[in-house]
Amino acid sequence: MTVASQVKQCVASLKNVEATLNHFAIQSQDREAANIFKDACLTTRRIVVDLERRVGELEFEEPQYKGF
Amino acid sequence: MPVMPGWLEVVVRSGIAVILLLFISRSVIRKSLAQVSYFEFISGIVLGVILALGSINLAIPIAFPLLGLLVWGISPYLIGWLTIKSARFRHVVYGRGIPVIKDGKILEDNLKKERYSSDELLKQLRSKNVFQVADVEFAVLETSGDISVLLKKDYQPLTPKDMSLSTAPIKEPETVVMDGKILDEPLATVGLNRNWLELELEKIGVAIENVYLGQVDSYGQLTVDLFDDKLKVPAPQEKPLLLATIKKCQADLEIFALETNNEAAKQMYTKHAQQIEDMLKKVTPLLR
Numbered sequence: 001m002t003v004a005s006q007v008k009q010c011v012a013s014l015k016n017v018e019a020t021l022n023h024f025a026i027q028s029q030d031r032e033a034a035n036i037f038k039d040a041c042l043t044t045r046r047i048v049v050d051l052e053r054r055v056g057e058l059e060f061e062e063p064q065y066k067g068f
Numbered sequence: 069m070p071v072m073p074g075w076l077e078v079v080v081r082s083g084i085a086v087i088l089l090l091f092i093s094r095s096v097i098r099k100s101l102a103q104v105s106y107f108e109f110i111s112g113i114v115l116g117v118i119l120a121l122g123s124i125n126l127a128i129p130i131a132f133p134l135l136g137l138l139v140w141g142i143s144p145y146l147i148g149w150l151t152i153k154s155a156r157f158r159h160v161v162y163g164r165g166i167p168v169i170k171d172g173k174i175l176e177d178n179l180k181k182e183r184y185s186s187d188e189l190l191k192q193l194r195s196k197n198v199f200q201v202a203d204v205e206f207a208v209l210e211t212s213g214d215i216s217v218l219l220k221k222d223y224q225p226l227t228p229k230d231m232s233l234s235t236a237p238i239k240e241p242e243t244v245v246m247d248g249k250i251l252d253e254p255l256a257t258v259g260l261n262r263n264w265l266e267l268e269l270e271k272i273g274v275a276i277e278n279v280y281l282g283q284v285d286s287y288g289q290l291t292v293d294l295f296d297d298k299l300k301v302p303a304p305q306e307k308p309l310l311l312a313t314i315k316k317c318q319a320d321l322e323i324f325a326l327e328t329n330n331e332a333a334k335q336m337y338t339k340h341a342q343q344i345e346d347m348l349k350k351v352t353p354l355l356r
Binding site: 013017026028037040050 | 351
């Protein structure tokens with residue numbers, strides 16, 4: 001497995017985390033808990049954006065592995 | 069007026085008595101029988117006796133038991149009202165709690181005043197799971213005859229606060245399925261609908277007819293109890309799964325940081341790994 005595909009896998013997992021956190025943020029009846037989930041969701045969002053930029057760089061460096 | 073035959077009069081009187089009893093017992097304050105004061109207990113008995121006598125003793129004119137009922141029914145009500153209005157009246161009627169153990173020492177004078185024997189004291193303490201008087205900081209003999217016990221701090225059960233653990237806030241769960249029927253109102257109060265419920269049930273592979281009881285916790289997770297107890301229902305997996313995924317991502321980022329030769333990327337990975345770790349600290353109590 002190339003580095004790029006490993007990072008891509010991590011991005012996918014983080015997106016899953018983001019979605020689940022969002023789900024909990026909406027479903028939580030407790031305001032405080034909902035806020036914690038929301039904050040965590042935003043943090044994950046920022047990390048996903050940065051990692052996706054890194055994936056772009058990696059694909060630029062190793063274009064032969066592009067797409068997977 | 070034609071005279072009623074005796075048996076018919078008993079039936080009529082008893083019928084009236086049953087209806088009156090229903091009304092009276094509805095208006096009585098919400099207390100369990102163990103909690104009522106001696107006065108309330110006796111007036112309840114008196115009411116019962118009046119009703120019983122009035123319904124079968126035909127020699128008594130019907131107005132007499134009704135009058136007696138009126139006085140005995142209203143006076144506990146009146147006294148109850150007065151006790152709420154005046155603290156002094158309350159203490160006269162119901163008495164007040166008397167400390168029997170203070171600073172870990174038994175107050176023998178108070179016990180003697182209440183004619184409470186040492187054996188009785190020990191028995192009451194044992195019923196509170198206290199076998200050694202030395203463990204007690206403070207105890208009050210309540211007006212009901214019970215003893216309320218405050219244990220010394222080091223004998224009290226451990227709480228999350230003592231361990232300075234952070235815990236997830238909790239709200240009351242809502243019951244959304246009862247006897248295989250969906251309850252729409254509770255579903256709506258937690259902001260969910262039938263579609264969601266059907267989807268959740270499909271996820272765990274259970275038909276709605278088979279659900280005896282279904283509850284949604286404050287994080288929107290459904291737990292069910294089935295009519296068929298041989299079927300196994302999976303516990304909600306979302307939370308542990310999420311926690312595991314976050315941990316895995318954090319570890320991944322740390323590995324990337326170690327493997328890369330690009331200095332900027334290394335810093336970016338390390339920063340994010342740190343951020344996820346901070347996030348984990350906040351989220352873990354909620355997901356456990």
